[in-house]
Amino acid sequence: MSATPAKHRPFGATLLAILAGLAALMAAVHLLQSLGILPYFIGEHTVRSFNLWNAFMWGLMLWVWVWVAQMLWRVDPQAWLFLAVITVFNLVLDFVLLLGSSTQWSDVSISFLINAVILIYIMLPGVRQAFGQK
Numbered sequence: 001m002s003a004t005p006a007k008h009r010p011f012g013a014t015l016l017a018i019l020a021g022l023a024a025l026m027a028a029v030h031l032l033q034s035l036g037i038l039p040y041f042i043g044e045h046t047v048r049s050f051n052l053w054n055a056f057m058w059g060l061m062l063w064v065w066v067w068v069a070q071m072l073w074r075v076d077p078q079a080w081l082f083l084a085v086i087t088v089f090n091l092v093l094d095f096v097l098l099l100g101s102s103t104q105w106s107d108v109s110i111s112f113l114i115n116a117v118i119l120i121y122i123m124l125p126g127v128r129q130a131f132g133q134k
Helices: 012-034 052-073 077-100 106-122 125-130
Strands: 040-042 043-049
Touching: 012 052, 012 077, 012 106, 012 125, 052 077, 077 106, 106 125
Parallel strands: none
Antiparallel strands: 040 043
């Protein structure tokens, strides 16, 4: 009987998979807000709104984040580049949403911070090396 060796998953890949899971959770919250199930928080006020197009887009982002988390968990070499592209895309969208908000940070700020941490972390040399990037 030959035993197959256990696959080694670097700590960086595990942390990125967890952060991608948090981003998926934030996309799920935004999806529920777009469906009017959860309210939007604007300062001290809460607003419920239904927008089918936003719900569709956030549902798509939820699916993408879950898929990226699975790729990261398996330490797929393409996951690093895909994560970088998706994170920059989300940062741009969140930044535009933050510009449109009032002087107080809205619920988008959490998503913005998670994406910023992901982008900073994936650029570290050890994480890049774990995914075979130069």
